[in-house]
Amino acid sequence: MSTHADTHAHEDDHGHHHKETFVTKYIFSQDHKMISKQYLITGTIMGVIGVLMSIMFRMQIAWPEEPNVLFEALLGKWAPGGVMDADIYLALVTIHGTIMVFFVLTAGLSGTFSNLLIPLQIGARDMASGFLNMISYWLFFLSSVIMVISLFVEAGPAAAGWTIYPPLSALPMAQGGSGMGMTLWLVSMAIFIASSLLGSLNYIVTIINLRTKGMSMTRLPLTIWAFFVTAIIGVVSFPVLLSAALLLIMDRSFGTSFFLSDIFIQGEVLHYQGGSPVLFEHLFWFLGHPEVYIVILPAMGIVSEIMASNSRKPIFGYRAMIASILAIAFLSTIVWGHHMFISGMNPFLGSVFTFTTLLIAIPSAVKSFNWITTIWKGNIQMNTAMLFSIGFVSTFITGGLTGIIMGDSALDINIHDTYFIVAHFHLVMGISALYGMFAGIYHWYPKMFGRMMNKNLGYIHFWVTAICAYGVFFPMHFIGMAGLPRRYYTNSNFPLFDDLANVNVVITIFAIIGGVFQIVFLYNFFGSIFFGKKASQNPWRSTTLEWTAPVKHMHGNWPGEIPHVYRWAYDYSKPGHDVDFVPQNVPLKEGEEELQH
């Protein structure tokens, strides 16, 4: 955590200032701005672990069973002589998925920016409950610690894939990682879910109740709309995963048979009878699918905001943007079956889920075209955040389009669980959400730390990342269409796939370069906390309320009265004004009409 007292010193003349110790200020803080930084830094650390894992298993795929100094150094007994073990390969894949989806892109992204922006953009002194907010972070921290600890257990961490389908995840004899490693995984996730629910409830209550005077729902920035709907999806779907995790714990430890039946393994028949693994798949994906929208919606909100601000134009189709967020949220809860077309469920259900799934393409298309129209005839300021936002739209389109293939049950038969799906979801959800997160960090860094990140390092970070992201995931579609299954430790037992080996090498080289260049970002991020140029109050000349708060952080966000809001968040380049942005707290001029947006 950062420890530079001077930047964050409280203004002494601030009225309801109370005495703070180091512990209440930096550790058990109830201030949403500090909590958002805590989320961000924890998420970043988890992200480094997740990316490092992906580089390791990519190396294994490209140069299978070859000794590698990196493995020898990092994997210890799991890489005798530097050759990666097949069990740890599966564990790396599993934990990479878990960490990136939940710890980085859910908590790291949503936790950071919901916390930072909700009170600041709606004009509130803090979250509805600062205490719950603090608990939420510390539960997240605890679950991160448990997840990291699970990497060090004797029989190995969880290795059943991030979807942890039973019976593989339920039976310790099926796989080393299904012992203590899986127990810790489940405990960590249960705590994570509790953290996520506390956070989400807080966000919802805050947005509904604590908006400042004049801040009607249709004047909210799209970021807030996105966080609001994300929180609702989280509250609806995360408890279902919790129930699945609890039932799995019962099956594992207390002999129940929710998900297990008729199993013969290692020479003996187990007692389980009457359960069904397909039930687990239903429960898992009832969260699992909304989860990808929990990941992508905040990124969409962030990108909408940054695109408008940097194009110096209002976001195009504000109401359509809100409608599409709501449509996506609604549809996201009734499409989970598209992960299960060939799970053995009734093919008729497959038809229903194909129908609902392909409908999601409609609001997604609306959003994409609205973003493109937003930059049309703009005055685009190519700040790093803007580059990542444009990159977001690009990868979202590329990855989203292949969703039309995955979501079509007839086509899914042959590409299910191949590298095609890996390419698809990394582009549309992984990379896109990561871009959203980077965009948010570059854009709101001055708000978080009172300093600017270095733009040239930012440009290098973006362009290398953008090229590597396509270099990694675009060719992956093609090895998937050639029939190569995912989660194979090596493909050398299938001469059929020998001609794909060189593609895998290309992908891995892009992955290594892209991964290593994240050091540029880390250097820029951590370095700028101490050495960055001092930020002005509103460096990007944005309209939203957070930029009316002083650079120096203080409890309650604004000295004196909270600003009132008189207009929507997107009055950029409005005719009749001298400057190309009119902040939300500026009253309408005489005769000026608020846009009928």
Add this chain to the structure above:
Amino acid sequence: MTAFLTIIIVLFVAVAIWQMVKIFDLAQIGESNSQIATDNDNKLNAYMMLIFLAFIYIITIVCFVKWGDLPLMSNSASEHGSEIDNLMIITMVLIFVVQTITQYILHYFAFKYRGEKGKKALFYADNNTLEAIWTIIPVIVLAGLIIYGLFTWTSVMNVNEDNDPLVIELYAQQFNWKARYGGNDNTLGKANVRLINLDNANILGLDESDPNAQDDIITSELHLPVGKPVLFKMRSQDVLHSAYMPHFRAQMNCVPGMVTQFGFTPTVTTVEMRETQQMKDKVANINKIRVEKSKELAAKGEAALDPYEFDYLLLCNKICGKSHYNMQMNIIVETQEEYDAWIKEQKEFKNSLIK
């Protein structure tokens, strides 16, 4: 070692770039707001947008040309396979067109409307006609795809038991496959993993008292007569597996505790498939790669790789444990006569038991 060298090189490149950035930074001292994009930055990044667009197009072309023979889109070996391939091709063409156009518009706009001092953006917040256009067009296109997709799905998944399909059980366990044929009566005997008795070699848990089970035939290679509908019944004894037969556009999970099914009609025998020009080229290419690899192995004193000959495969495609990556079974599609001759040589269940 290669990996290590790559990392070192990347690190050096990173250091070099970092130094360059420092120089840029030093040159900017004294400017206010120096970390906000200037007109120069806008211009530079705008041109980068065009370069990046070119990169996207190039990587698309390279992928299609180099790796885009897409063997799994053009040479299906089952009756329904060509339906799936047609749908796939139509969808691919469609998304290719949309991808090419939208990426162009996005990056071109980013280039064209780059910021300049003194320029004012157009205040343009809404247009219902435009919104309607890009809602309705996707609706129409998707309606077409959904209807086409659902017809294909229904016809693929519809198992017609009237045309007397050959019933075969695919039995999955960590980490191999077994096939069970119904024998003369083409009826699978009852089975449950609770009946497994390794002592008398009843490895699939068949009901030894069931008359239908007596003539069942258990094999570790899957033989299919060409042109005859096959109905697969899938079982698993331990964890989830997935029976993936890519050349037949067929896949279904094997779930412990339940029987799943998938049916198709193979249309091309293994021998015929090996003779197609596309497959000959592919195999020649793979063998060239294997010869190269063998040279490397020989230098290290290891055994050379066998030359590759094409066979249809059944792969496990659901993570199932340590050796998931090597859970496969050969599939041989042959003429009815060849099939009859082969099946005659196999042991019936009642004779395979150790008494």
